[in-house]
Amino acid sequence: MSTSALEEIKRAKLVAIIRSHSSEGLENTVRSLYQGGIRAVEITLNTPGALSGIEQMKQKFPELLIGAGTVLDSESARLAIISGASFLLTPTLKKETIETAKYYQVPIIPGVMTPTEVLTAYEYGVKMVKIFPIRPLGPKYLTDLKGPLPFVETMAVGGVSLENAGDFLKAGAHCLGIGSSLVDEKLVQQGDFTEIERRAASFVEIVHKVQSPK
Template sequence: MSDILEEIKREKIVAIIRASSSENIMHTVESLYRGGIRLVEVTMNTPGALDAIGKLKTLKGDLHIGAGTVLDAESAVAAIRSGAKFLLAPTLDERAIQAANRYGVPLIPGVLTPTEALRAYEFGAKMVKIFPIRSFGPDYLKDIKGPLPFIQTMVVGGVSIDNISKYLKAGACSAGIGSSLVDNQLIETGNYDEIERRAKQFIQAAKSI
């Protein structure tokens, strides 16, 4: 578990794929990989998500595939059995965290308040996802980290190329990037060169911190 968490902290960027179809996911992930992305989350509400995770896990040896929108323990176990190396959730569910920990796979739950962040930590979460961060900004993250410096944080929701460096400087270990990196229209039109270009931008911004 610690190995993948260290990888998340080292790479800093998790690409979030929430697509209307799993048809072009392989090409999408290949373009992200060419752009330097090594951590990809396929949300569980993507059609065929579990099959996609199973196929993607063998794509590249240094590519780590996770599952997102994991809402309960049953979904956590299903994703792990499909090959997910890490799990993310928009919400906080104790049973889901415990189930994932039992398999040695980190589940990063969604929290917003200091109370929720501490509760997730006490439930056994090794990192929490501050979500949605969009309306609060980097100063909010800094305020949470003040009294809770021991809690590792990922920021998700509205993170863009324009603000990612601010979040990382404010104390985020990593950032989950959705539509500003993997836009559904780009996937549907097969504009993989643009996905690759955006991936390179985010990697450069993250590595500069």
């Protein structure tokens, strides 16, 4: 499985999650994220027109990693990959979906919660898991996981905000997936892409502060 996209995600530390009831505003949203410093974007497959959106955003923003999220089965994974998704994220752990991603050599980050699921994903050949939802578990959970499972890389998703992003990174998260606290659908509907750009820049600044503390 190619790891180049995964390495880029780990360097960027942030994946913006776009989940919407409409495909309108997708290009402006992605542009705002890019201008704010985000370099990896996930378009969830339950967003209308997600597959064509992935294809179009790949063409319009070649500097960005564009992936697919909410990938629930192997057929959805295949369609997302054919549409050009550079990486896949799932909310759950499903072996068939992972095998499809491995066949096409596209990185997949499955959603897990328990230590058993983390180890199972690793045994399926996954390099990084998505700890989801992270909000009820808190940053300390990542620290505790690293004790028995230090060889598994983690992405914290589900409740990451400007208030706790730094704590999750300090606790050992290799990267963060950020949804509504960054891409708020109300902002998209209102056309307030300046605010999305501002939030993106704020998350990027948090990453810089954690990486280069004074």
